[in-house]
Amino acid sequence: MGKLEDCIQWAVKNxxxxxxxxxxxxSSISGISAVVEGILATEEPLIQIPSKLxxxxxxxxxxxxxxxxxxxxxxxxxxxxxxxxKLKFAKGMPSIYQPYIDLLPxxxxxxxxxxxxELQVIKGTDLYLVMKQRLPKLLEEWTTLLKKLSLEPSDDLGQLETPGLDLVDYVARYRETNEQLPWNSFAAYVWSAGIFASRAFPKIALNDQCLSINEAFLYPIVDFLNHKNDTKVKWCFQDGKMCFVSKESLKSGEExxxxxxxxSNEELLLNYGFVQDNNQYDDARLTLRLDSQLLDGAEQLGIPLSQERVTDNSVQFKLNKKELLPHNLVKLFALVHKLKSEDGINxxxxxxxxxxxQSILMQKVEFFRQKTRIDASASRKLQILRKYFDQQRRLFQLSIENGQKLQKELIKSNSEFLISFKTIFKNDKQFSNSLLLTFGVAKFEDLxxxxxxxxxxxxxxxxxANKNEYAKKLPFEIPQFIYDTFQEVSSTIVIEKEDVLQMMGFYQAMFPAMSEKIPEIYGQGNWRxxxxxxxxxxxxxxxxxxxxxxxxxxxxxxxxAF
Structure with a gap:
């Protein structure tokens, strides 16, 4: 009889x-699963576990x-x-839970x-950063608890608390060099935290006398069931037993x-070790480092970032299928490109x-495209990771397409405030014809x-700026805002020596030659x-x-306004 059968019999006997x-x-590939024999369509509890287990x-x-x-x-x-x-790793630890504990991998x-x-493939990704951020929190809660219990750790705390230590790397190497983990080692605690991340149920389902909404408990047998999005289930405590109810109608042979x-796939991978294809709840992280003063000033311009701001000079947005480009992200990038002469987002x-x-999102797409090219033929874990990378690539690609759509909508809905230079080039034939002689430009694409x-x-x-200096009125209508802006800048600009030097090369290449060759355009008005x-x-x-x-x-x- 195998450990699984032992565990089921243990539960029933108790x-x-x-x-x-x-x-x-x-199975060695898919782990433990539960299959239905016959037709199952009931809202009666399917599995009931007494509180003592x-x-x-x-x-x-x-x-x-x-x-x-x-x-x-x-x-x-x-x-x-x-x-x-302690139940898993301490020697000679008697326990009523032994058949269940023995089955925990x-x-x-x-x-x-x-x-x-395998971890080297993840390095450089947000996934690895999340892992690096979580482990120091686990280390702090573990060391704090050991002190409260007056227990000594098996690890060298001086080494563990070394500034800059990569705890993900430390735990991986510790496991490789210690075949038997001491129960009071950090690696053993991380293992137990992994068990809770993948198997624990919220304590509030058991009773409402919880220390915290995050308090959890282990629910033997029911925690063998695999996950599926949108499956309708219920957990409830009645008659001294924790009950599992499925509201799905299942046929024989179905799981x-x-x-x-x-x-999200990130949560599924980090907590359970798998990802789902076409996961409607999937998301992707976009972490940005920006000037802290810019981030401080964002709220004054109506861009609240309290939830997204992770450090003084960085923000992190989550992109998902419901919101591929969060409004605050788009507004923030507008703020990044706001000129001093502009009052706000325009x-x-x-x-x-x-x-x-879009440029940053394209870099993300290419990054994950490269990641999907890993050789995963010999590793199921890397196959799962490649699937995760591909899903991330798709999300960023969808965000790019959403950005293109948003840009088109902005152009269309604000067409009265934009004019394409391609249209100007077409309408101002005298000007465009002059460019053939000086630049060899015959059509707009040549520019x-x-x-x-x-x-x-x-x-x-x-x-x-010289429109009023021509003998004949120009044969097309010049947008007044361009002329007005020129006059405004001309009346307020302070020109430095560096400005002149920077423009000198271009200017000397153009003038006075253009005034002499095409005086009807470049010989009228002020071309200094x-x-x-x-x-x-x-x-x-x-x-x-x-x-x-x-x-x-x-x-x-x-x-x-977005």
Missing amino acids: GSIVDERIHFKQ LITNEKAQESFQVDSDVIDKNAPNALVQLYVA LKLEQPYFWDWK LFNNYGDK LRNSLEGIDSL ITKDCMNQILLLWIVRV IRQFIVADTVMDRLVWTRKLTQEPFFVKKQRI
Whole structure:
């Protein structure tokens, strides 16, 4: 008889009830699962476990002979986790739970328990950062508890508390060099925390006398059931037993599932060691380092970041299928590209911010595309990891597509405040024809291929500034906001020597040659170097170049709301 059968018989002998239509099986690949024989469609309890078989804080208090005062409400499961570590690893530890404890696997599927070589594949990802952030919290609650219980750890605390120590790496190497884990080792405590992460149930389902909403307990037999999203189940305590009810109608041969809750693939992988295809609850982290003063000022402009801000100079957003681009993320990127001359978030900096955000998302897509190319043929864990990386890539790709859609909507709904330079090039034929002689430009696309777009924009902006100097009225309507912005900048700008030196090379290459060759355009009005320095500032304030097409737009100052 195997350990699984031993455990089921142990539970039944101690008063548990397992519906005879449920059969548990175990394989080296998929682990333990429960399959239905016959038709199962009932709201009666399928599995009932008496309270004496539940592993709770109260049982841990009895074992360590302490009261509830030793339990920190911020770490409500520390004591019971230490108790489970003792049950599993302490020699000669008699326990009513022995058949269940024997069945708990030593090698867990979560990345915290992977081999050192397998962990190298995760390094550099947000997944690894989350692991590195969690373990110091576990270390603190473990050491604090040991002191309260006057217990000595088997580890060298001086080494464990070394600043900058990678605890993920430490635990992996400790397991590799210690075939038998001491029950009072940090690695044993991390194992027990992994058991609770993957198997524990909320204590509030047992009774409402909880130390914390996060207090949990182990629920033998029921914790063998695998997870499936949106499965309808109920847990309830009645007649001295913790009962499991499935509200699903199952046919013979179908698996009986539990529902761990709406979990992202990151949560599923870190806590349970698997991921789900097309997980509607999946999300991806986007962590950004930005100037702390910019983040401080964001709230003043209506961008609350209290939930996203993780350090003084960094924020972290979660992208999911319901909100692929959170509004505050889009607003923040608009703020990043806000000029000093702009009062707040407007159309121009929003469009430019989306472009900048898209570039970062594209880097994420490429990063995860490279990660999916790992050789996972010899490792089931790496196969799961590759699936996780691919799901992350897809989420970032969907976010890019959402950004493109948002940008199109902004352009369409604010069309009265934008004018494409491609349209200007088409309408101002005299100007566009002049470029053939000086730049060899015959069509708009040549401006991009010949990499002379900025020079042409400067020339056209100065042409706008001179519109009243031409003998004939220009045969197209110039947007007044471009002319007005030029006049505003010209009246307030302070030109430094460096500005002149920076513009000098371009200016000398163009003038006086262009005035002599095409005087009807470049010989009318003011074409001195100062005008081009002003035009350069106007271009910064008004021009947005769409990255997707490299097409410049003149954008009028216009506040927008998402």
